[in-house]
Structures are given as structure tokens and as C-alpha cells.
Amino acid sequence: MKRILLVHAHPAIRRSRINKALLAAAQGVEGVTVHDLYEEYPDFHIQVAREQELLRQHDGVVFQHPFYWYSTPAILKQWADLVLQHGFAYGENGRELEGKFWIQAISTGGMAEAYCAVGYNRFSIRQLLAPLEQTASLCRMQFLPPFVVHGTFQLTEAELQQHADHYRHVLTHLCSDAFEPGKVLAHDSLNLAVPLPQTRS
């Protein structure tokens, strides 16, 4: 079984229906350690040594956050700046993260159609994630397709629940021994790569 560090970052979690639902779904999944950055470091005083130790103890990281300005909330950038130190995460002797996987679990207000060359966001999600993908690459980590929830403002309660169930299913799969990273690489998103079994409908 694999162990996943779920790094969650939302500065106003009480206002986010989707992230609340996703976070709740992640709780209790065997192998998943939920780590809420704004909750742990409300004053941005990130304890670097502690974070690095957490990374060492897990096989992969899922960064769950809203897709603010095509990127992460501020604390996650601060986290990367401080925790992914030269000599720890990258550089000649920085090999502590080698081989671990890196996954983005993001929510966007815009619809899926907006994220393409002709949409108003002009770029695909994968293109916009390029800086993060390169960060993972420099740390010798394996960047996997993201888990994405689009159009969060218009979700019905039922859809919200479905996304939460799907997220839980994906996380469970990632932790299981059956999971092979190579099999999901070809997909645009984990939503497509690991579909929710249609048992209820």
C-alpha cells in the first residue's frame, strides 16, 4: 500500500463548497494523511523541517486547492519556496523526493470548455500547470495528470456529492497496490483515468 500526503490549501475554506466536500471525502481514506496548510500555519510561518519529514514519510503528494489565477493560493507558493530546498529537493545532492509522484487536485469556477485554445482561458489545464509540472520534474518527481472539478459555482448538491465520491475513489485507488502510474499518464486528468464505477445509476 502507498502512502499519500494530501496538502490542502484554501484560505477561506468555509466559503468553498467543493473544497469542503473534497476534503471531507479524503478524510479517513486509508493511507492518506490530510495536511491543511492554512490551518497549520495561519501566519505563514511554515516549519520547514517538519514539512520535509512529512514528505519523506510518503510516496506521493496530492496538492488540493482552488485554481487561483491559474496557479495555487499564496501559502502553497510559500510552501514550495521554503520546503523544496536546494540540497533537499533538487540540486546535485537533493534527492529526497526522487520517484515520488506529484498530483494537483484543483477546482475551477470556469467550465471545462473555457480551458482550450478557443476558450476564454486560451490554454488547457495541462498547459497552465506547466510551472508545477516543471517543479516536480526538477525535484525528480513524477507529475501525474490532475484531478479537476470545473464549474464549481453551478454544481448541484448531487453533483457535488458525485465529485466527492469520485475524489475518494481516486485517492483510494492511488493508495492501493493495484495502482500503476504508467497507466494514467496518457490521460488529461485523473477524472478520466480513474472513472467512478457506475454502480448507483
Place this chain on the structure above:
Amino acid sequence: MHLDSFLAQAFIYLCAAVISVPIAKRLGLGSVLGYLLAGVLIGPFVLKFVGREGGDVMHFAEFGVVMMLFVIGLELKPRLLWRLRGPILGMGGVQVAATALLIGAAAMALGLPWKQGLALGMILAMSSTAIVLQSLAEKGQMKSEAGRASFAVLLFQDIAVIPILAILPLLAVGGAPVAIDPHHGAAADVVPGWHQALLTVGAVALIVGGGRFLIGPLFRFVASTKLREIFTATALLLVIGIALLMQSVGLSPALGTFLAGVVLAESEFRHELESDIEPFKGLLLGIFFIAVGAGVDFSLIASQPLIMIQAVAGLLGLKMLVLFIVARFSRMPGTDTSLFTLALAQGGEFCFVLLSMADAGHILPTSITKPTVAVVALSMAMTPLMLLLHEKVLLPWLLKTQQQRPMDEIPDEENAVLIAGYGRFGHIVGRLLRAYGIGATVLDMDSDQVDFLRRMGLKLFYGDASRPDLLESAGAARAKLIVIAIDDEAKALQIIDTVQHHYPHLAILARASGRLHAYEMVKRGIEHIYRETLGSSLDMAAQTLRTLGYPAHEALRATRLFKELDERSLRSMADVWYEHKLGAAYVNAARDQIEEMEKLFSADMKGLSKPDGGWDTDSLRRENERPGS
């Protein structure tokens, strides 16, 4: 007085003071009692070192009172004095008038004519500024409510001496005007009333105007000579000059110098003046107390001990009665009431002056004034003893048994938050919660604070949160957490113990006064401990770094890191402290902690655990400098 005899006298007085005062202080009796005992020892009834000249010495030493009022004035800005006008006129006026009438009535009941009774009443209404203020200052009580009230009453008495000096001659048997003791207020009956009023106004105006406009330049000029003793001489000159001026127009010198002190309270030379006059004041007061001790006529007391004891008890009793009523009416808290009542119950140094005047002017017969002097002296000697009794017996008893006010009945509350202590710490927590719409049940032990906040529309209860029954009705069983924000250290720990014992489900957030207090809380397993000044000190430290030119964010993060490390050290040091208290083991451990912290902050640290190393480019630069990389 010849030089020899002067030196011999000085030697005896100083010797007595140097030996007895430190011993008295060591024994916890206070310096005033030490001086008095020294006086008794060297006086005519024990060692006989000093005899009749004690009276002269006392006149001389009374000048210490004048200096004391000058120093007090220096510490009292005019605005503060103005704010005290209510208590001065109200409490002081009532105390003097009521005491004079009550003692007068008692004297008449004992068979004295009404004129003599009234004269005696007015004289004995005075209390001892010297003893009271010295004792209260020594006990650090001047800023308490009792201290302020005592001061107000004493100040009124000093003012009241002026009209009393004017009224006394009218009470002479047969009504004939008499000459007044030249030492205090000669002019009262010689010059017409309007003339006197004019002189008074003129003298006061001179002091106020001179203090405002002349003293500043004068002291600047003197200070520019850089001769310390000349500055001291000028300060003494000022005080003596004012005393003389006041005497010449028939006013109390003490009042005059007090006024001058107030005028100078805002001058830039205030602290120099204070430190220059202070030793003179202290010594003269000491000698004054010794003279009082030496002047107690033990032969008189021994000849009729029962009557003397009754007289002293009667004097103290009547004065205490009035003082108690005054205190009650001004709504003083219980402990302040008792202190105020006991502190001002004695006769004062003005009594001696007024008694000798009354004697000389045939206002009172010698058969009355002589024992009265002894009674007043005895009552003064009793004061330090009574204050000691108050401190050691009455106060603990009052605090323990007498709930000055019954605890409030708390209707069953359903709030998730309990707050114990709603002073300058707790109310911040409470206000933020209020702004968030979160209800809190507030308990406070400061009855004034409770009343005040209630008037502002807040809902809080007067009560002791360490009592399980009160916690119960405050809803502790259903609440989620308790904020302990009281400033009484022992009480805070008591509340923690009570809560942990009876309501283990309640989360505890506790205010600690300092490190040692926090250790006690660590030992009790409290997770959320807030040392009350840590936050502000760190803010200040951050600003200090910024003012030195460090970037704001770096300064902020430095304080955050410091706090994190300090919290950690607090937890680990708690064990060491608990086992070894502040012994060598603790000191060593503390030194290690400090060293470790300094190493962490120092710039030449190597390795990965360097704080904020991710923002550091040194290692990256080194790697890229290598040839071929």
C-alpha cells in the same frame, strides 16, 4: 546651642535611627515605628540621652513635613489634582467637620464647656500627614484607592488649618483676642480680613506665577554651572523661601510648598528637584518621628494608665467611626475602607502646634492640653502597629472570609465559551467573540469592573470562577471551552485545577503572567498558554529590527521563529524547573537554550535546518560556480 552639644545631639539621633530603623524594617514593622521606638529609647524615660529640648527638635524636624508635601506636589500634576478636587473637598470636608463635632460632643459629655469641646474637636480632627504618607508609601499603597483618599483628606486638613487658626482665638475663654504662636500663622488676628485675603491671594499668585515663569530660567541658569551642590542649594532655598513666605502671610508652609511642587510637577527639573530634596525630607521626617517618640510623657501615662488608655482608644475609635462612614459613602472597596479607616485615625503633628497655641491663648487649660499631647503622641505611635495589624491579620481575613459582595446568581447559561476575568486581557478576547456573534458567559471578581461594564450594556457576572457551583451555573457542563484571563496567578491555577477536576471536557485557554507561572500550567498539561506580554514584546522586537533597517518581513519572521523556539523551550524547561526550581541545573539548561537559539539565528549557520533556507541562494550559487556544472 553650642557646636559640641549640637554634634552630640546629632550623633545620638542619627545613632538611634541607624540602629533601630533597619532592625524594625527587618522585623517587618516599617520605618516609622522604628523611628518612634528609637525616640522612646533615647528619650527621658529610658536612656535619658535627650530631655526637654525634644520639643525644639520637633519644631525643627517639622520642616520634614513641609519638604514631604513639596515632593508629593512634584508627583502630582495640576490636572490630576483637579481631578481629585471631589474627594479633597467631599471626603476631607466631611471628615474634618464630622470629627470636630463628634469629638466636641464627646468632650462636652465629659463636662467640658462647648467652646473648649469644639476647640479640642477641631484640633484632634487633624491626622498625621508624615506618618500616614510615609507608611502608605512604604507599603506601596499610595496609588490604591485608600492611598488616594487618605491623601485627599490630609490635603484638606492642611488647608483647613488656616481657618482653624483663625477660629481658635474666637473660642478663648472670655472671648478676648490673643496673640498666636508666632511659629505658625502670626498675622491671622492682627490684620483685617480683607487684607489677609489679599495677602493670601498674592502669595499663592506669586508661587504659581513664579513657578511658571521664573523657576525654569533660574534652574537652567544654575544647572549650567554644573555644580551639583549649588543646584541642591537652590532647591533647598526654594522650599525654605516658600515656607517663609507662607508663614509671613499666615498660611501653612506645607500648603505653600505643596502648591509650588504642583506648579513644578510639569517642569523639566522635576526629577532633579525630587532627588535633591528627598534625602533631606527623609532625614528630617525621621528626626521628627524620633522626637515624637522621645516626647511621649510616660510619667503622665504611668500615673493614670487607665484614663490614658481610654482616651487613646476613644480618640482612635471616634475618628475611625467617621472615617469608616466617609469611606462607605464614597463606595470604597472593603479592603481599602479598612486601610483608610485605620491609617487616618491618629492625631497629627498639627495637633501639637495647635495644642500649644490653645494653651498659650487660654483656649484650653493646661490640665487638658498636657495629657492631650501625650494621647496624640500615643495615637501616632499606635498607627504603624495598627497598619501592621491590618496587613497581617485584618487584610487576609477580609480577603478570605468577607466576600464584599455576594456572588451573582447566574441563570443557567448555554454559551459555548466561558471567560473568567474581563479586565484588560480578557475583554479583548470577549470583544472579538462578540464581533463574531459568539456568546460568552463572563465571570469577573472585580466588582467595580462588573458594574462599569454592565452600565455599558455588557452581560457579565460577579463571581469566583474557581468555585465549582458557580462554574456549574455558568454552564460549564455544556460549554466547550474556558478562557482564564484573570491576573491573580494563584487564582488562575486554582481555576485550572477546579476545571480539570470537575469539567475535564472543557478546553482551557489560560493567561500566564510570566515564565514561572507558565511552567505551573505546563505541569498541569495545559496546551494553550498565553504569556501576557509575549505578544507585545515580540511586536516591539520586530519594530526594533525594522527601525534598525532590517526588512519588515524578515523582522516579522524572526519574531515568529523566536516565538516558536521559545514555546518549545518553555515546554522542555518546565520539567527542569519543576525538579530543580531555579537552581544550578535550571540555569545551565536555560543557558543551553539561549545558546542554541543564538546559533540558529547567527548568520554563519551551515546545513539545511537554517530557518527560511529555501530563500537562500548560497548553496545554489556554490553548486553553479563549480567548473563543468
